Amino acid sequence: MNYRHIYHAGNFADVFKHATLALIVRHLTLKDKSFCVLDTHAGVGAYDLGSEQALKTGEFRDGIGRVLASPECPPSLSPYLDVVRDLNPGTGGALRRYPGSPLLARALMRPCDRLVLAELHPEDAESLAALFRHDRRVSVQRMDGYAAVKAFLPPPERRGLILVDPPFEERDEAQRLADALKAVHRRFATGITMLWYPIKDRAPVAAFHDALEASGIRSLLIAELLIRADDDPGRLNGCGLALVNAPWTLPGALAGFLPFLCRTLGRDPGARWRVDRLVGE
Ligand SMILES: C[S@@+](CC[C@H](N)C(=O)[O-])C[C@H]1O[C@@H](n2cnc3c(N)ncnc32)[C@H](O)[C@@H]1O
Structure with missing residues (x-):
């Protein structure tokens, strides 16, 4: 590891x-009934952007840094950006900490909801x-x-929501991800599931989509953001989310902020985005 x-x-x-995660959690809070979020690859929960490691790559500057510097952030980014800003009070807009999933x-959930990490x-x-030692709603x-x-x-x-966000270090990670989706669906068919996948070049992504389609699971939405053309297997050119049982409002909300992210974060004319149903209801 x-x-x-x-x-x-x-x-x-x-x-x-x-x-996207912020929109889904916010959606879950609209109903007067508690829910659970399971984050299967949780990371450390919050990141020190002043750390040697974060500064070494400086990747946040071309990500959240560019977004916060923009005067025209779309409203559907607000649930997410409000949490980022709340984590950086009194810094005059400078970023010191970044919230992991x-x-x-946790910031968007209510006291009655639960988080399993x-x-x-x-x-x-x-x-x-x-980070969560004093929080009895988090396990x-x-x-x-x-x-x-x-x-x-x-x-x-x-x-509830299941987020599966592996590091893609293993060669068979895409297959494990597709298998995880089936395992989630067998146990909790009504849950919202969100899988993250990298986009380097197209062939492995097409194979992953085929595996998702072959699972027989309905209501599968694909959302992707490319910051460069997807023709170089050696670098992360974009990434995608495969969503099952996404809230019906989600495609519209994603279409509300993806053009902005594409403009703000794109690095070459190959930058683009999509939100499509891979499999219908
Ligand atoms: C992409 S990061 C997660 C980022 C986090 N979900 C977020 O959005 O803030 C992937 C994490 O998975 C962890 N990891 C790797 N293999 C794992 C496994 N088999 N089960 C659980 N966690 C794993 C890594 O240590 C790493 O912290």
């Missing part, structure tokens, strides 16, 4: 994933546990995220 998210915290991929979800890296799991598990799907689903609340 070599991957450490601190090098990438707040980059374009985090902005897209976290802005756990802190973002799985993280396998021993140091990261320890940092995550320390931190040092374990394999795919095993967490089997251990914690379905949640007693019977409402």
Whole structure:
């Protein structure tokens, strides 16, 4: 396990994933019934952007840094950006901390809702546990995220979101992701599921979409953001989210901010975005 998210915290991929996550959690709070979020690959929960590692790549500057510097952020980014701003009070707009998916979800949830976090890296799991040690609505598990799907689903609340956001260090990660979707669906068919995947060149993405289609699961939405043309297998040119049971308002909200992210974060004329149903209802 070599991957450490601190090098990438707040980059374009985090902005897209976290802005979408914020919309879904906000949607879940609209109903007067508690819910559970399971984050299977949680990371450390919050990131110090002044750390040596974050400054070494500086990826956040071309991600959340560019977004916050823009005078024209679309309203559908507000649930996400409000949390980022609240985490950086009194800095005059400078960024010191960045919320990972756990802190973002927690900030938007209500006292009656629950958050279950799985993280396998021993140091990261320890940092995550320390971050939430006083919060009884958050359970931190040092374990394999795919095993967490089997251990914690379905949640007693019977409402919720499962985020599966692996580091893609393993060659078979895309297949494991497609298998995880099936495992989630078998246990909790009504849950909202969000899978993150990288886009380098197109062939592996097409194979992943084929595997998702072959799962037989309905109501599958694909959202992608490319900051460059997807023709170089050696670098992260974009990323995608595969969503099952997404709120009906989500495609419109994504279409509200993706053109802005594409303009603001795009690096060459190959930058583009899409929101499409891979499989219908
Ligand atoms: C992309 S990062 C997660 C970022 C986080 N979801 C966020 O958005 O803030 C992936 C995380 O998965 C952890 N990890 C790697 N393999 C894992 C596994 N099999 N089960 C759980 N966590 C794992 C890594 O240590 C890393 O912290």
